Every structure is written in C-alpha cells, then in structure tokens.
Amino acid sequence: MGHGHGHGQAIAAGESASGRHLRALTISLLVGATFMVLEFVVGFATSSLALISDAAHMFTDVLGVGMALAAIMVARRSKATFSRTFGLYRAEVLAALGNAILLFGVAGYVLFEAIGRISDPPEVPGLPVLLAATAGLIANLVSFALLRSGAEESINVRGAYLEVLADLIGSVGVLISGALTLLTGWRYADPIIGVAIGLFVLPRTYALARRALRILFQHAPQGVDVGEISAELAALPGVDDVHDLHVWTLTSGMEVASAHLTVSTEAEQSTVLTAAQNLLSSRYSIEHATLQVEAPQCAKRCEQLPW
Structure with missing residues (x-):
C-alpha cells in the first residue's frame, strides 16, 4: 500500500x-x-x-x-x-x-x-x-x-x-x-x-x-465541497473507489485531509498517489494530505468499521 x-x-x-x-x-x-x-x-x-x-x-x-x-x-x-x-x-x-x-x-x-x-x-x-x-x-x-x-x-x-x-x-x-x-x-x-x-x-x-x-468540531472548511473532492479523486486514472475521506482545518491557513483510495490491480500505486496529492494541492490548497492507496481486498476491512 x-x-x-x-x-x-x-x-x-x-x-x-x-x-x-x-x-x-x-x-x-x-x-x-x-x-x-x-x-x-x-x-x-x-x-x-x-x-x-x-x-x-x-x-x-x-x-x-x-x-x-x-x-x-x-x-x-x-x-x-x-x-x-x-x-x-x-x-x-x-x-x-x-x-x-x-x-x-x-x-x-x-x-x-x-x-x-x-x-x-x-x-x-x-x-x-x-x-x-x-x-x-x-x-x-x-x-x-x-x-x-x-x-x-x-x-x-x-x-x-x-x-x-x-x-x-x-x-x-x-x-x-x-x-x-x-x-x-x-x-x-x-x-x-x-x-x-x-x-x-x-x-x-x-x-x-x-x-x-x-x-x-472538525467540520469541513467553509467553501470546500467534500463531495466534489471525493468525485475528483475517484475520477483519477486507476482509482476504483474513494472512502474514509476527511477534510478539516487545524488552524487558519492549515487545511488537512486524509482518505483511502482503492485502486485497480494493474494501477501503479505511486502514480495514483502523486496524482491525488497534486490534485488536493493545486485545486484545494490542501498541502498536508495523508492518503492510503490500497488494493480491493484491503478495502473490505474499512467496510466493517462502525465509524
């Protein structure tokens, strides 16, 4: 991963x-x-x-x-x-x-x-x-x-x-x-x-x-559409699914994000990771993003979590 x-x-x-x-x-x-x-x-x-x-x-x-x-x-x-x-x-x-x-x-x-x-x-x-x-x-x-x-x-x-x-x-x-x-x-x-x-x-x-x-309360920053971010990440080449996406503000000028990206077996994980980081940085000014790129079988565990 x-x-x-x-x-x-x-x-x-x-x-x-x-x-x-x-x-x-x-x-x-x-x-x-x-x-x-x-x-x-x-x-x-x-x-x-x-x-x-x-x-x-x-x-x-x-x-x-x-x-x-x-x-x-x-x-x-x-x-x-x-x-x-x-x-x-x-x-x-x-x-x-x-x-x-x-x-x-x-x-x-x-x-x-x-x-x-x-x-x-x-x-x-x-x-x-x-x-x-x-x-x-x-x-x-x-x-x-x-x-x-x-x-x-x-x-x-x-x-x-x-x-x-x-x-x-x-x-x-x-x-x-x-x-x-x-x-x-x-x-x-x-x-x-x-x-x-x-x-x-x-x-x-x-x-x-x-x-x-x-x-x-860690709400999404004002003016940031988390649904839109999810859709754009999902549209990246090689990404099959986006889940556990969270976007919040640490303090003014410091927006943070984390997400799990499920990719196809033939996708190059490092390429997907770089593309996702560039998207968040250039489109939403989110410089600190923790992104987990995982295979389909690894994503099943996320579905079992209650929160």
Missing part, C-alpha cells in the same frame, strides 16, 4: 496564517492598552456609560489581542511530538473563541446597564467624553489598519480584528453621544448610544464563535 506524509509521525513545524501577523498584533496591543486606560479614567470620572462601554470593548480588544499573541507564541514554540502530533496550533482557534465569549459578555453588560439608566439617565459632561472618544478613535483606526489584511487569512487575527472593529464603531458612537450632550444637553444620548454599540457587536460575535466552533 502507498501512503502520503506517513501515518503516526509528528509533522514538521510550520507557520500558521496567524504567525505572519505577529508584529501587527503587538503594535495593536500596545496602542489599545494605552488608550483603554485613558477611556476608563475619563468614563468613570464623568459617569459616561457610552465611554465606559467603549473602554470595556477596548479592554476585551486588548485582552483578545493578547490572547491571540499568546496563542501564536505557544503554537510556534510547542513543536509537534509523537504524543502531540499537530503541536498546539488549535490554541489559536481557542483564542478566537475566547474573544467571542468576551464580546458576548461585554455586550450583555452594556445592555443591562443601559436599560437601568433609561429611566433616570445621569448628567454626563460632553467635552471630556468627546476628547477621550477622539483619542480612542485614533487608536482604533491604527489597530484597524494593522489587522485588516490579516483578518482575511486567520481566524485568530480575525477575532482581534472584530474586537477592534467593534471598538472603532463604539468610538464613533461615543463621539456622537458626546457631541449631542455638549450641544443639546440631551441626557438620553449616552445610554441610547451604549445600547447601539452593544447590539452592533452581537451578530459579528456570533459569526466568529460559529467559525471557531466549526474548526474545533
């Missing part, structure tokens, strides 16, 4: 999609932490729920980016072993899920606080809120620009990016709240903007959590 990449051996250490954006994440963390402190101080000093909400979002931003960085470092330094054959790349996915949980918590807290303040909104000075929100907006714009490209490649970076996006929208909301309070003295502007920020975050947080859970 022929096979690709070897069964039961530790894979070589590689670079995930997240690892290519380590510098951007580090700068974003430092910028966010600095302006988070500023917003918290001004928010509590002025009793501005909108500003405290934005600062809380920035806190989850800082914590989320910190988690993303920690996950990348763990994945980089924890090389694959015979007992941990894929290393710790899944730490990046766990960091993304942690970001989603944080965002859900912050949104819930803001909505709870806002409902309590609607009946008797406190008087909030507009100018300090306006100035602090402007500083926060600048910080978020810097982080947004740094993480935007990485969010397309990595679920880990995307988690941090969504945190920053929520903060960016929050800062705009706080600016509006501060301007309305300063110009009109309308006391309801602050809690209403706080609610709007919380509601804006929820659908994006749900999408991030859903994507992270798909990876953790």
Whole structure:
C-alpha cells in the first residue's frame, strides 16, 4: 500500500496564517492598552456609560489581542511530538473563541446597564467624553489598519480584528453621544448610544464563535465541497473507489485531509498517489494530505468499521 506524509509521525513545524501577523498584533496591543486606560479614567470620572462601554470593548480588544499573541507564541514554540502530533496550533482557534465569549459578555453588560439608566439617565459632561472618544478613535483606526489584511487569512487575527472593529464603531458612537450632550444637553444620548454599540457587536460575535466552533468540531472548511473532492479523486486514472475521506482545518491557513483510495490491480500505486496529492494541492490548497492507496481486498476491512 502507498501512503502520503506517513501515518503516526509528528509533522514538521510550520507557520500558521496567524504567525505572519505577529508584529501587527503587538503594535495593536500596545496602542489599545494605552488608550483603554485613558477611556476608563475619563468614563468613570464623568459617569459616561457610552465611554465606559467603549473602554470595556477596548479592554476585551486588548485582552483578545493578547490572547491571540499568546496563542501564536505557544503554537510556534510547542513543536509537534509523537504524543502531540499537530503541536498546539488549535490554541489559536481557542483564542478566537475566547474573544467571542468576551464580546458576548461585554455586550450583555452594556445592555443591562443601559436599560437601568433609561429611566433616570445621569448628567454626563460632553467635552471630556468627546476628547477621550477622539483619542480612542485614533487608536482604533491604527489597530484597524494593522489587522485588516490579516483578518482575511486567520481566524485568530480575525477575532482581534472584530474586537477592534467593534471598538472603532463604539468610538464613533461615543463621539456622537458626546457631541449631542455638549450641544443639546440631551441626557438620553449616552445610554441610547451604549445600547447601539452593544447590539452592533452581537451578530459579528456570533459569526466568529460559529467559525471557531466549526474548526474545533472538525467540520469541513467553509467553501470546500467534500463531495466534489471525493468525485475528483475517484475520477483519477486507476482509482476504483474513494472512502474514509476527511477534510478539516487545524488552524487558519492549515487545511488537512486524509482518505483511502482503492485502486485497480494493474494501477501503479505511486502514480495514483502523486496524482491525488497534486490534485488536493493545486485545486484545494490542501498541502498536508495523508492518503492510503490500497488494493480491493484491503478495502473490505474499512467496510466493517462502525465509524
């Protein structure tokens, strides 16, 4: 029987999609932490729920980016072993899920606080809120620009990016709240903007959590049709049957596949194996595929397995 990449051996250490954006994440963390402190101080000093909400979002931003960085470092330094054959790349996915949980918590807290303040909104000075929100907006714009490209490649970076996006929208909301309070003295502007920020975050947080859970439950990558892969492998010269086909994501940028290919007795197994590997690599960008090429009599055992 022929096979690709070897069964039961530790894979070589590689670079995930997240690892290519380590510098951007580090700068974003430092910028966010600095302006988070500023917003918290001004928010509590002025009793501005909108500003405290934005600062809380920035806190989850800082914590989320910190988690993303920690996950990348763990994945980089924890090389694959015979007992941990894929290393710790899944730490990046766990960091993304942690970001989603944080965002859900912050949104819930803001909505709870806002409902309590609607009946008797406190008087909030507009100018300090306006100035602090402007500083926060600048910080978020810097982080947004740094993480935007990485969010397309990595679920880990995307988690941090969504945190920053929520903060960016929050800062705009706080600016509006501060301007309305300063110009009109309308006391309801602050809690209403706080609610709007919380509601804006929820659908994006749900999408991030859903994507992270798909990876953790080893679903097929989004956009990959496993049935189509099976059909194309079966159409290769010499292949009679494809079974036990599995395709999943280890972490962003690392798709993995395994399959059994039953070949005719006259087929050259090494030729079939090479053709299958090339197909998965060129058509589906699956570079790590473990393929078992077997004779018809060997495939009977697979039919007896219950899962």
